[in-house]
Amino acid sequence: MWSQERHNRILSLLNERQRLTTDMFAAELGVSKETVRRDLIELEQLGKLARVHGGAIPSEQTSAQPEASYLERARLQRSEKQAIARAAAALIESGQTCFIDAGSTTHALAQELAQGTPRSLRVITNSFDVALSLSARPEIEVHQLGGQLGSEMPATYGEFTVSEIARFHVDLALLSPTALCPQRGAMDYAWHEASVARTMIAHARKCLLLADASKLGASSRMQICVPAAVDILVTDASADAETLRALREGGVGQVVLA
Numbered sequence: 001m002w003s004q005e006r007h008n009r010i011l012s013l014l015n016e017r018q019r020l021t022t023d024m025f026a027a028e029l030g031v032s033k034e035t036v037r038r039d040l041i042e043l044e045q046l047g048k049l050a051r052v053h054g055g056a057i058p059s060e061q062t063s064a065q066p067e068a069s070y071l072e073r074a075r076l077q078r079s080e081k082q083a084i085a086r087a088a089a090a091l092i093e094s095g096q097t098c099f100i101d102a103g104s105t106t107h108a109l110a111q112e113l114a115q116g117t118p119r120s121l122r123v124i125t126n127s128f129d130v131a132l133s134l135s136a137r138p139e140i141e142v143h144q145l146g147g148q149l150g151s152e153m154p155a156t157y158g159e160f161t162v163s164e165i166a167r168f169h170v171d172l173a174l175l176s177p178t179a180l181c182p183q184r185g186a187m188d189y190a191w192h193e194a195s196v197a198r199t200m201i202a203h204a205r206k207c208l209l210l211a212d213a214s215k216l217g218a219s220s221r222m223q224i225c226v227p228a229a230v231d232i233l234v235t236d237a238s239a240d241a242e243t244l245r246a247l248r249e250g251g252v253g254q255v256v257l258a
């Protein structure tokens with residue numbers, strides 16, 4: 001199928017269903033997910049659609065379309081997230097103190113740390129999933145941040161959470177944003193999630209982002225940080241080369257492909 005045929009089919013499917021994942025597009029078109037991602041990037045640049053985490057929506061819905069639920073996001077790109085988690089875990093040194101925010105990819109990181117080579121760590125998190133996964137390892141000291149309980153994600157947020165984060169100064173902030181845009185940097189859909197991530201970055205020596213390829217080049221509602229604030233990006237091997245180049249030019253530091 002020629003690229004123009006694929007583009008027409010993609011737009012037709014979006015018009016019918018309003019939201020589709022990259023996996024769904026690939027199955028409908030009979031092509032690889034990497035081909036679909038390239039097509040979505042091209043169509044977004046033409047203003048024909050808007051890329052969101054895991055797929056795309058019609059462009060006119062961008063400002064109003066809610067983000068996929070936490071359970072839905074957890075099911076997307078599972079193998080990619082596990083590979084990213086392994087690569088990110090390898091960058092964490094014994095003896096370090098880390099922030100870890102709430103998200104399906106950071107939960108995968110916590111599971112990797114819990115199952116991997118024993119190391120002495122101090123982890124400060126607002127995520128119940130992260131805290132519970134790490135609590136099985138006695139050599140990992142876990143601090144659960146207090147605050148308001150989120151209604152959709154098992155985590156704490158709000159002014160109390162942010163004020164607790166500000167008490168610490170740590171080695172790494174390990175975060176999983178909704179999107180990473182070359183122009184606007186790391187982004188999130190919800191202001192309270194962005195506020196937690198932003199404060200973690202401000203009180204960490206280095207910022208390490210975990211983002212699968214579907215998040216790269218995409219955008220969302222709230223800015224977490226500019227690209228230059230990202231010291232290390234860990235993504236999967238299917239990441240588009242042009243998008244990675246744009247992110248590096250935008251200021252993102254080291255890129256690690258899982």
